[in-house]
Amino acid sequence: MGRPAKVGLSYYLLDCDFLRDRKLRHLKRKCGAGSQLVFIAVLAGIYSEKGYYAVLDDDFLDEVAENTGFDFDQINLVISEAVLVGLFDKAMFENDRVLTSVAVQKQYYETMNRLRKGKFSLDGEYVLITAKPEYPAEEHEYHAEEHEYHASEVHEKEKENRDRENNFPQKKKKGVKLTPTELVLLASERGYFSPPVMDAITLWCEYKSEQKFLYTPTGAKTLLTEIHNRVVEFGDKGVCDAIQHAIASGWTGIHYDALERRKYQNAEKDRRYPSRL
Numbered sequence: 001m002g003r004p005a006k007v008g009l010s011y012y013l014l015d016c017d018f019l020r021d022r023k024l025r026h027l028k029r030k031c032g033a034g035s036q037l038v039f040i041a042v043l044a045g046i047y048s049e050k051g052y053y054a055v056l057d058d059d060f061l062d063e064v065a066e067n068t069g070f071d072f073d074q075i076n077l078v079i080s081e082a083v084l085v086g087l088f089d090k091a092m093f094e095n096d097r098v099l100t101s102v103a104v105q106k107q108y109y110e111t112m113n114r115l116r117k118g119k120f121s122l123d124g125e126y127v128l129i130t131a132k133p134e135y136p137a138e139e140h141e142y143h144a145e146e147h148e149y150h151a152s153e154v155h156e157k158e159k160e161n162r163d164r165e166n167n168f169p170q171k172k173k174k175g176v177k178l179t180p181t182e183l184v185l186l187a188s189e190r191g192y193f194s195p196p197v198m199d200a201i202t203l204w205c206e207y208k209s210e211q212k213f214l215y216t217p218t219g220a221k222t223l224l225t226e227i228h229n230r231v232v233e234f235g236d237k238g239v240c241d242a243i244q245h246a247i248a249s250g251w252t253g254i255h256y257d258a259l260e261r262r263k264y265q266n267a268e269k270d271r272r273y274p275s276r277l
Contacts, residue, residue: 009047009111014040016209018181019202023085031078033188033198034070038078039087040185041067046099052108053100053126056093069189089128098126105129177214180205187224194236200243201227204254207247227254234259 018024019036027035041064046054054060056079061072068075083093092098105128113120122129178186180202187193187201201224208215215223230239238259246254 008049008051009108012043012047012107012111014179014181016179019184020206023082023087026085027078027081027087030081031074033184033195033202034068034074035078035081036181037068037185037188038064038070038075039082040181042075042079042082042099043104046104047108051112052105052122053092053098056097056099092126092128096126100126100128102128177216178220179214180209183215183220183223186220190224190228192228193231196240197227197231197236200240203247204243211252213252230256230259234263 024036024039027039031038042054044067045060045063046052061075064075065071070078079088079099082088083090086101088099088101088104092100105122109120109122109129112122183205184198184202187198193201227239230242234242234256238256242256242259243254245258
């Protein structure tokens, strides 16, 4: 007897501009920076189990809570707001407490259809898309709302990696690099950055992404530690101003020289003219 076919996915794709999506920005404004982590955890729960939908019950909430550290009330708030802005289908949620969307289902269909070499059809409960979408044979890219998922690009990269490993078995693999989304989530998980600083970090990640630069895990931790130390030294406003100035100047790094000079000048002024109070 053959092993039953896997329903859920082992991974799913996020567009590099994921954090710029206006709906996710609205979600962050309403529910805080941690709402993006909750949304990603919800997507992971959907794709890993049923593949294209999930029923919002206590078991599902418990899994998201364990993965994010948020309580049920916070998670429900984020999900409700996500439904309101259209990240999940409103009718499915209100009628059956089901979390799904056209974007989620197209992502799932495209991935499964590639894995099963074009022989996959999506049918069953809560389906919102045509069972067999008529995509051109030569085109594996589709556009779902404001997200673009490029399954073909992943397939090509996997093939290139396999070919490179076969041709150069002695070559060591380069270290993993974090996407802007992963770096922002790492900053959010630390829990000690204020909302203005989190916004500045998000902006810096987007800026570096436009420069085609990604941080390694060690580099990302060093960056966040440096920002935290500078916040302690110069305050939230000083660090936010420094990040925005670096972006506006087109710099590759964040410089705090102006803040250090100002701190020195203030200390020198206090030394020369001590308060008489």
